[in-house]
Amino acid sequence: MKHLNTIRLNVDEEVWLIDTEFLKSSWQCVWGNGCKGIHSKPDPAAGLGCCSVGAQMLDTDEAMLITAIGKSLPSEYFQNYLAARDGVLTADNTATRLEGNACIFLNHPDFVGGAGCALHLAAISEGERPMDYKPSVCWQLPLKVDRSDVQPILRPWSRSDWGDGGDSIGWCCSEKAEAPESFTGEQPVFISLAAELTALVGEIAYAELAEQLTKPETNL
Structure with a gap:
């Protein structure tokens, strides 16, 4: 892994290292606006994004939540509404299952109810946060809490x-060298993904993080 520019942040009773370079970058999700997907051959026209694989469940509770939400989604937001009668998760309940060439919750570009994640669309229509409807791995992307090391x-x-x-x-959208089109947002990541970061580290830690990231570069 490349060397990271980091700061330390107290999160609950742990000290995390935070990649400041990415959080201060202008990355934004470009799904539907040039996203090339994660297949071996970039294909923006397919509209698959990173949904060509099933979303892994965090735990049993999340599997139960996604199953319940999947059963309640109205057909106007959910292209695979009928297929979902057979379940939305794999047989072992560890991931969303595939329907055709993508996650069962992905609406394709030809769907009259709107392309994209059915969970996301339903949340927006009901005035809720998409992150409260979606699997953790989905709403956290492109953020990753890496626990492979001691810290x-x-x-x-x-x-x-x-x-x-x-x-x-x-094509990997979080790698600036190969996906400069993803680094064209109007706000830095720590602001555009404030809700997601707050959910990951907590309100107090996020406030400290935002304060540190707005300091002059020489003070980090």
Whole structure:
């Protein structure tokens, strides 16, 4: 993994390392606006984004939540409404199952109810936060809490996080060198993803993080 520019942040009773370079960057999700997906050959026209694989469940509670929400989604927001009668998770309840070439919750570009994640669309329509409807791995992307070392690191996803197939991904949106089109947002990540960061580290830690990231570079 590349060297990270980091600061230390107290999160509950742990000290996390925070990748400041990414959080201060202009990254934004470009799904539907040039996203090339995660297949070996970039394909923006397919509209699959990172939904061409099933979303892994965090735990049993999350599996139960996503199952319940999936059963309640109205057909106007959910292209695979009928297919979902057979369940929205894999047989072992560890991930959302695939329907065709993508996650069962992905509405394709030709769907009259709107392309994109059915969970996301339903949350917006009901005045709720999409992160309260979606699997953790989905609303956290591109943020990753890496616990592979002694000290947790909050950083962007890298190719290696996609597992054995990571090297074959044709386009990785969180890598600036190969996806400059993803780094065109009007706000830095620590502001545009404030809700997600707050959910990960807590309100007090996020306030401290935001304060540190607005200091002059020489003070970090």
